[in-house]
Amino acid sequence: MFRGRATANHLAEAGWDVTVHTAPREFFETYLHDACDPSLEETVDPRVKVVRPRMTYYAWERDIRQFGKLRRNFPTVAGSLYKLFQDKVFPEHYLSWIPGVISEAVKAHFKDKFDVILATGNPFCSFAAARMLSKLLKIPYVVDYRDAWTFNQFTEQLKFKEDSKAFEWEEKVLRDASEVVFVNDGMRQWHIDRYPHAAERMTVVPNGWEPELLGDSPFTPPDPDRPLRFGYLGTVTSYLPLEDLFEGWRIARAHPLLRDAELNIHGHLGFFPNDRAPLMERLPLEENVGVRYHGAFGKAEAKAVYAETDALVFCVPGARYVTSGKIFEYMASGKPIVSAHRPDIAATEVLDGYPHWFRGEELNGEAVAKSFIAAAEAARGMDRTQHELAVKHAHSYTRAATLGPLEQRMRKLVEGRR
Known part of the structure; x- marks a missing residue:
């Protein structure tokens, strides 16, 4: 949250026209309520446009009155279908956010074209959405790993089995990204070992303070x-x-x-x-x-x-x-x-x-x-x-010191395509 907010503000201050796609307000207030910090919203640069595409809350919803018809009447079937979709399509509970992001971003692009996409994870469906939009709109994308996707950075163990769709998606995302950003060199080195084909595009942008x-x-x-x-x-x-x-x-x-x-x-x-x-x-x-x-x-x-x-x-x-x-x-x-x-x-x-x-x-x-x-x-x-x-x-x-080089590289990336 802090890194994402700081990045959007820094880009706006540097003269970029910034649009942020985030989760619906309901997700933070209803499902994350105790972990929600409304005071930060007032610190977002007013030049930043915030869009909140819809998503579903299957993994978090505990109120049976909010269940859909299939889940209410056939909960086992609903659970099996949900698991199948996770296993075969994209193994992350935030998956339902992707269609709304794609729809909103495509509509906005045809009104005022985007130059570059910067996706921050987690959630890592944002990386998948960035790659999809890059293919559709023919614009480059950068991914920022605030956390590790396929391994647990606290235990140093893989989160998924080797044949998981997560590794397939990560390989594709890193293969096509213009830059892959990590918060420290240890994270960068782990990913270099796993995905050497993207090594030259992997960089480090430390966190900072405001x-x-x-x-x-x-x-x-x-x-x-x-x-x-x-x-x-x-x-x-x-x-x-x-x-x-x-x-x-x-x-x-x-x-x-x-x-x-x-x-x-x-x-x-x-x-x-x-x-x-x-x-x-x-x-x-x-x-x-x-x-x-x-x-x-x-x-x-x-x-x-x-x-x-x-x-x-x-x-x-x-x-x-x-x-x-x-x-x-x-x-x-x-x-x-x-x-x-x-x-x-x-x-x-x-x-x-x-x-x-x-x-x-x-x-x-x-x-x-x-x-x-x-x-x-x-x-x-x-x-x-x-x-x-x-x-x-x-x-x-400071955030200006740590984000400054990234902003300059993104600017060169855009200018190099003109």
């Missing part, structure tokens, strides 16, 4: 008369190494600087409503160790959350292909960062050079505790010069 949303990060040392406040900001998922994180926190609280410290969790618990309960059980909220869950916050509120936090906790799944968009905002705050993840994840490439980054050589409670203690010492000893050095490193990763 100065227009976060503003400046003035130096404000922690109040010496109150306990330190550590904060995790972001979605809590089942893949996070929460047990190692909280074990390290318990150990670290024996240190004088952390004896009364707080560890505040800000963000959604999972992506869907059913994720919440099992994740809540993994938070030690009843142990009286200073861990508190504050719920989700809107993007517009992020600046205030950072301002009231003294040090930040970067806890992400352990895999070589994980960067996380949140780390860029963390660095922009200029505050100490505690790492609780495997030491070889892709995010370390971004953090390398950040002066207040504290991490262990392995992921376990003892290593995380040492990082908490080092971050606490840094927070109490931080001065203005140290803060400014940290923020300077973060400015290499």
Whole structure:
């Protein structure tokens, strides 16, 4: 969501006429309600045209009153047909979005021709739609992998069997794309190994942060008369190494600087409503160790959350292909960062050079505790010069800095066809 919004805004600011095709509002408000952030809509550049093609909600609908006649009367048959369609056509629940996108885009093209298509995934049906439109309209397309399509970037395991339609579609999409963009080099290398024919068109565009949303990060040392406040900001998922994180926190609280410290969790618990309960059980909220869950916050509120936090906790799944968009905002705050993840994840490439980054050589409670203690010492000893050095490193990763080269390549792609 953040990368897509930033990309559309950046292109509009650079002089492009941008039309975004996204899901119906009903999908976000009804089926993703707890994971929906309406505050972001106000930050979309007014020059960006937003189109919401219709889709169906078979995979998410639980209200029998909303079922179609076939599903109401013959649920087993309906389920079998749905599975068959997924297996034989396109294995993704968002498949029903494609016809509406094709229809809307073709009609718009014949009124005012598009020059290029930029598809972002997931959902990866957007990649399929981009390829279809490219064939129909004879225009190039670029695909942006925010996440991996056919393998799980958190577990490093394939998501599909080798004979799945997903691999067939991915091969076709990458074969015909003018450029294939990834968020880190680990992801790029995985796809080069799998699809070497597209290697020369594969590039990296790191995530970044938005100065227009976060503003400046003035130096404000922690109040010496109150306990330190550590904060995790972001979605809590089942893949996070929460047990190692909280074990390290318990150990670290024996240190004088952390004896009364707080560890505040800000963000959604999972992506869907059913994720919440099992994740809540993994938070030690009843142990009286200073861990508190504050719920989700809107993007517009992020600046205030950072301002009231003294040090930040970067806890992400352990895999070589994980960067996380949140780390860029963390660095922009200029505050100490505690790492609780495997030491070889892709995010370390971004953090390398950040002066207040504290991490262990392995992921376990003892290593995380040492990082908490080092971050606490840094927070109490931080001065203005140290803060400014940290923020300077973060400015290499503003959205303008990371998206600028992609915008220029897309411009050359269009100009080269004229």
